[in-house]
Amino acid sequence: MAHSPNGNTWSKPAAMAIPKEGYHKLENGRYGPLYPRTPANHGFTIIAKVQKGREQAVREYGKTIEGAIAGTPDALAVLKLHYLRWVLFEIEGATYFMYQGIFDTDFDKYTEDAVALFNSLGVNTVFENLEGFPKDWKTNAPAFIKFLRDHQRPSFLEYGEYPYVTADEIKKALRLKEKFSEMLDQMQ
Amino acid sequence: MLELDDIQHILLTRAPAMTGRYEFLSFKDASAGRTWLEEIRGKVHSAASARASVEADRRWITVAFTWNGLRALGLDETSLATFPEEFRQGMVARSTMLGDTGECHPDKWVGGLASSDLHAIVILFARDEPERARCQTEHERLLARCEGVTVLSTLDLQATPPFDYAHDHFGYRDRMSQPFIEGSGDESTPGSGAPLKPGEFILGYPDENGPPFGLPQPDVLARNGSFMAYRRLEEHLGKFRDFLNQHGKTAEERELIAAKLMGRWRSGAPLVLAPERDDPALAADPKRSNDFNYRTQDPHGYAVPLGSHIRRMNPRDTGANMNRRRMIRRGATYGPHLPEDAPDDGAERGIAAFVICASLIRQFEFAQNVWINDRNFHELGNERDPIIGTQDGTLEFKIPRRPIRRTITGLPAFTTVRGGAYFFLPGLKALAWLAGNGRGTES
Ligand code: HEM
Numbered sequence: 001m002a003h004s005p006n007g008n009t010w011s012k013p014a015a016m017a018i019p020k021e022g023y024h025k026l027e028n029g030r031y032g033p034l035y036p037r038t039p040a041n042h043g044f045t046i047i048a049k050v051q052k053g054r055e056q057a058v059r060e061y062g063k064t065i066e067g068a069i070a071g072t073p074d075a076l077a078v079l080k081l082h083y084l085r086w087v088l089f090e091i092e093g094a095t096y097f098m099y100q101g102i103f104d105t106d107f108d109k110y111t112e113d114a115v116a117l118f119n120s121l122g123v124n125t126v127f128e129n130l131e132g133f134p135k136d137w138k139t140n141a142p143a144f145i146k147f148l149r150d151h152q153r154p155s156f157l158e159y160g161e162y163p164y165v166t167a168d169e170i171k172k173a174l175r176l177k178e179k180f181s182e183m184l185d186q187m188q
Numbered sequence: 189m190l191e192l193d194d195i196q197h198i199l200l201t202r203a204p205a206m207t208g209r210y211e212f213l214s215f216k217d218a219s220a221g222r223t224w225l226e227e228i229r230g231k232v233h234s235a236a237s238a239r240a241s242v243e244a245d246r247r248w249i250t251v252a253f254t255w256n257g258l259r260a261l262g263l264d265e266t267s268l269a270t271f272p273e274e275f276r277q278g279m280v281a282r283s284t285m286l287g288d289t290g291e292c293h294p295d296k297w298v299g300g301l302a303s304s305d306l307h308a309i310v311i312l313f314a315r316d317e318p319e320r321a322r323c324q325t326e327h328e329r330l331l332a333r334c335e336g337v338t339v340l341s342t343l344d345l346q347a348t349p350p351f352d353y354a355h356d357h358f359g360y361r362d363r364m365s366q367p368f369i370e371g372s373g374d375e376s377t378p379g380s381g382a383p384l385k386p387g388e389f390i391l392g393y394p395d396e397n398g399p400p401f402g403l404p405q406p407d408v409l410a411r412n413g414s415f416m417a418y419r420r421l422e423e424h425l426g427k428f429r430d431f432l433n434q435h436g437k438t439a440e441e442r443e444l445i446a447a448k449l450m451g452r453w454r455s456g457a458p459l460v461l462a463p464e465r466d467d468p469a470l471a472a473d474p475k476r477s478n479d480f481n482y483r484t485q486d487p488h489g490y491a492v493p494l495g496s497h498i499r500r501m502n503p504r505d506t507g508a509n510m511n512r513r514r515m516i517r518r519g520a521t522y523g524p525h526l527p528e529d530a531p532d533d534g535a536e537r538g539i540a541a542f543v544i545c546a547s548l549i550r551q552f553e554f555a556q557n558v559w560i561n562d563r564n565f566h567e568l569g570n571e572r573d574p575i576i577g578t579q580d581g582t583l584e585f586k587i588p589r590r591p592i593r594r595t596i597t598g599l600p601a602f603t604t605v606r607g608g609a610y611f612f613l614p615g616l617k618a619l620a621w622l623a624g625n626g627r628g629t630e631s
Contacts, residue, residue, distance in 0.1 A: 028285055030274070030553050078508040109558045112550055113509045116397075139401040141550075142273075168567050 014039040014163040022154025029108030031145050035152075039160030041082065043102040048151045050095040054129035055088060058097055061126045062086065068121050075121060078113050080104040082167050097130060104166040111148075115141050190235075190371045190386055190393070194412040194615040196250055197238035198311065198518055199390060199544060200372055202363070203248040205313035207320045208345035208520050210540060211327065213337055214305040218262030220336025221307065225251070225261070226623040227330055228310065234616055239373075246319045250311035251619060252416055252611035254278060257307030261622055270405040271612070274549045275415060278304075279608045286553065287561035287578040292605035299341030301420070301607035306340060309418065309611055311542075313345075313520070320344075343420070343540055345520035353456070353472075356521055357423045357537050358446070358575075358602070361456030361471060365478045365502065367514040379478035381510070389516055389546055390414055396511040400546075404612070412615030417543040417552040420522075420607040421576060426532025428602045435596060448587050449574040451498035458498075463491035481505040489588040494566040497575045500559040503566075515551050516544040538603065548610060576603050 016038045018024070027034045035042070050058055068075055080103045087098040107114070118124045119138065127133045127147070134143035192200070215221030231249045238248060253261065255276045259268055274282060280294045280302050288294060294302040310327070314320040331337055348357055355361045368376040369390075370383035387395030391403055392411035403410035436442030443466060447453040453462065456471030460480035471477050483505040486492055492499050507513065523537025545551035558565060560573040563583065572578060574585050579601035587594040614622060 030285055030549050030557055106562075109554075109562060110508075112512065112554070116509050116512070139398060141397075142402070166567065 010162040010165045010169075012163070013159070013161050015157060015159040018154060018156050018158065020156070022152075029106065031108050031111055032149055034106060034108055035154055037106070037164070038155070038158035039163030040158040041102055041104050041160070041164065041166070042106055043100065043155075044107055044148070045153045045155065046099045046148060046151045047153050048097055048130040048132070050088070050097050051129050051131055055095045058088060058126055058129050061123075064122060076117065078110065078117055080167060097126075104168070107148075111145050112141060115144050118144075190369075190373075190390065191412050191615070192236035192239075192373070193234045194617055195235045195390060196414075196613055196615065197233040197235050197248055198250045198542070199414055199516065199613070200235040200369070200374070201238045201242070202518070203238065203245075203313040204242065205248065205315055205520070206347045206351070207315075207317055208311070208313040209320055209324060210312070210343045210345070211310045212299060212301065212306055212340040212342070213308040213310065214300075214340050215257065215260040215307045216336035216338065218260060220334050221257075221261045222622070222624045224330065224334040224337045225619065227334070228327075229616070229619040229623055232616060232619065246315045247323050248313045249323075250313075250613070251308065252311075252613040253308050253622075254306055254609055254611060256304050258612065258622075260307045263622070267405055267409070270403075270409075272402065272415075272547070272549065274553060275610050275612065279417065279610050282553065286556040287572075288605050288608070289578060290580060291601065292578060297605070297607040299343065299420075299607050301341070301418075301609055303340065306609055309609070317346075343522055345522045345540060348521045348525050355454075356539055357425050357523070357526065358428055359454045360446075360450055360452065361454065364452065364456050364458075364471075365498070367516065377474045377478055378476070379480060381504075381514075384511055384514060387546055388512065388514060388551075389544060391546055395546060408618050408621045409614065411618075413618055414544050414546060414613045415548050415552075416611040416613050417545075417548060418540070418607075418609045418611060419543070419605060420538065420540045422523075422536050422538040422604045422606050424532075424600075424602055424604070425526050425537065427600055429532075431600060431602070448493050449496060449585065451492040451496035459491045459496075460486050490590070493585070493587050495568050495571040495574065495585055497573055500565065500573050501555060503559075513551055513554055514545075515555065518542045518544065536606070538606070544613070571599075574599060574602070 016036075018036065018038070021033070022035050023033055024036060079101070082102040082104070085098070085100040087100070089096055089098065124137055124144070127137070133147055134140055137144045197203070228249070228251060232251055233245070233248050238245070255268065255271060255278060268276070279286070283289070283294050300306060312320065312323050314323060331339065348355065353361055354363050366380065367389070368374060368380040368383050369386050371386055376383065385395050386393040387400045391413045392400060394400060432442040432445055436445045443454065447459055452458050453466040453471070455466050455468040456477060457467040458470070458477065458480050460482070461476065462470055481504045482492065482499065489499070502514070504510070519539060519541030521538070522540050524533070524535050526533060526537065543552045543555070560577050563570055563572060568586065570584050571586065572583055577583075579599055581598050581600060583599050585596045585599050587596070
């Protein structure tokens, strides 16, 4: 059963407004403030300026990730993701990259795992095209982590139609449904 | 090549000690601290010397410092600033994230461990009681010669009977599983996993990510040292036994519940390999006693519940990035033995343990913050480590079984943190340097 802070379950849509800081009450994880689990679960929105002329390089990485996941579907399993959204957009002539992820774990907890995964998938090479990204990221995990935290833009509203449900729970439910239909078919 | 003659023995060897004593020290001024260190450092075994003379030796000594202690010894600010952030902050500042709240809060810690006056620990492991007493007296004499070095507190350790193998007060056999370090000269046993790069535990060597990074400076501090998290954990034996009695009607049922909490029978036999019945012979065979994994052998936790202590502390093939999360464990039990049929006497007893790793934040703190205290680890929803998690009576423990799992609600706290600290464990050359040698013109 989906565990939610206020006792709600998946059947009751919920919204949460979040203060400017990104959290209701300051609570530190290992690397800094923790952001609350909302009806749309955990996640982050990282927005950073793309280095001049590197927009195409960033865009091409979409294909790289597509290929990586086609080849190894569970490559990102560690992150307990629901969705990723990568967006490029312009403000006053400069290009910005937005990396939005929705997942079931608190990013602070699995930061090093994510960094290791980024390394192995080459996601960091996308970051290398961003302004201010530490050049020594390969060895300097703390600097990588600081970059992510510095560029994180917390939400001020999050909504879930089926709040607090984890990806694993959804997959379990769908698997059960599949088996159940199969069983009904067998009984025809 | 590992410089075994410069690495403190505690990192790589386990002394055959039956007793021990920890002394927590404070330095009033740098010269007092250095005088003390200069005298004691000659008694600190390296891994090489401990191995060479283990049969003849009767005592083993380890020395380590808090960040405040390094400053008290006169280490300059430039050098102090090169130590990792979490070590500089110290365990007290990190306590909320570690889960040290409620009864485990640093305000309630004993022995002056939460104080910024805590500067150093000297660890004595001794073969027997008379040897401990002899060393204790000798150290008292040394301290008498070092005015300005004071003892904040001490803790006596001793093995808990019966003595056929190492176990804690709850009766669980310990020292069954440990990481295997490349080039350490140890033999790996089946199930220990692939050899790990020494830099995971010893500063100055390549780690699983490549060349070491962010080492303390100057160079003499960057090699052959490590970091050490100290945890004094009181074990509430009466509460533990009451719990087993409450949830198990027969002796067999009680043993099974105890095993489910840990992931091993109290004999040490792993539940993955002995799911139904205890198997002491399996426990006694190092070739088999650690040779298991979870993903293929017990994916749903029918043998080892997902929330049990050993499945949290080393999820083996079901955890990500595992080679970067391992820890070396050392320590001993303290407090009086409480016979099986005796009522709880209210005395404090427990484990006084060291978790040794190259990165406190990535290894020890991750274990505390995620594996032990994340209520939703492994999607468990409402659980923490049943042995050492922060328990306030509102959490549960789920035991998967067919057709319907068993859920124990209102899990009590079987342990309480009574103190802790972060220490830097220098290599032997670094100890000499800190004591004043090699400083040239230092006053
Ligand atoms: C009262 C406190 C504790 C008790 C009674 C306890 C007991 C045990 C026992 C009986 C084992 C199984 C033997 C073995 O695998 O070597 C074990 C394993 C382990 N424990 Fe603890 N422990 C305690 C605290 C801790 C702490 C504070 C940590 C680290 C933060 C820790 C980390 C581990 C690890 C890493 C393993 C090995 C798991 C494996 O490799 O399968 N334990 N513990």
